[in-house]
Amino acid sequence: MTIPQFQGQNPSTVLSTDAQEVMYNNILNVLMGTFGGEWQVTETRKVATADAAVAVAGRVAYVDQSTGLFEIGLQPNHLPFFIKPALGYEGQAKDGNVYGGECLAIPALVGQKIQTTEFVAGTYAINQPLTAVDDETANRGMVTAGTYYDDTICGVVIEDGVSAIVHGVRAVLTLYTYFLPAISTGSFAGS
Numbered sequence: 001m002t003i004p005q006f007q008g009q010n011p012s013t014v015l016s017t018d019a020q021e022v023m024y025n026n027i028l029n030v031l032m033g034t035f036g037g038e039w040q041v042t043e044t045r046k047v048a049t050a051d052a053a054v055a056v057a058g059r060v061a062y063v064d065q066s067t068g069l070f071e072i073g074l075q076p077n078h079l080p081f082f083i084k085p086a087l088g089y090e091g092q093a094k095d096g097n098v099y100g101g102e103c104l105a106i107p108a109l110v111g112q113k114i115q116t117t118e119f120v121a122g123t124y125a126i127n128q129p130l131t132a133v134d135d136e137t138a139n140r141g142m143v144t145a146g147t148y149y150d151d152t153i154c155g156v157v158i159e160d161g162v163s164a165i166v167h168g169v170r171a172v173l174t175l176y177t178y179f180l181p182a183i184s185t186g187s188f189a190g191s
Contacts, residue, residue, distance in 0.1 A: 027116065045102060046102050048064065055083055057118075058117050060072070062080060063079065063081075072141035075134060108178060115174050116143060116172060119143045126157055127157065130145065130154055156178050
């Protein structure tokens with residue numbers, strides 16, 4: 001076995017970490033859980049055509065019962081999925097995650113510790129339940145503060161506040177994925 005020699009870099013061409021371009025504008029980091037490998041719980045589905053432009057890493061999607069497609073946002077009492085970074089990276093910064101009309105996502109059932117850039121600006125405290133925006137605004141699919149039993153919950157904040165990663169370039173919210181259907185609305189109301 002031949003080990004390649006270390007190839008030094010020209011110090012005049014090395015960029016500081018603050019000057020390097022961030023590869024992705026939308027991030028989903030799985031910090032703890034089943035990330036990678038054959039044991040990871042994921043779902044790959046086609047994305048509704050109208051949602052392809054906003055189907056980016058870190059946003060929430062659900063499976064539409066009538067079409068079987070991923071739609072961005074979170075309808076009451078539907079299982080939430082967090083969209084993962086796309087495969088097929090070709091050395092170019094990518095905003096979108098839809099390849100061949102499909103995207104890859106992790107279900108909120110798995111209880112993974114994740115970081116996402118896709119959250120509505122605001123104040124988040126430890127143990128704050130989270131839901132996702134489900135309307136036709138630019139925030140569609142972003143996590144936001146929720147209320148237990150009134151909203152379908154897709155996660156719970158685990159670190160106080162919003163933190164910065166990548167040398168302050170991107171702000172992330174750290175949470176555990178968690179699914180709790182809304183009890184006071186939808187098919188569970190009045191039970």
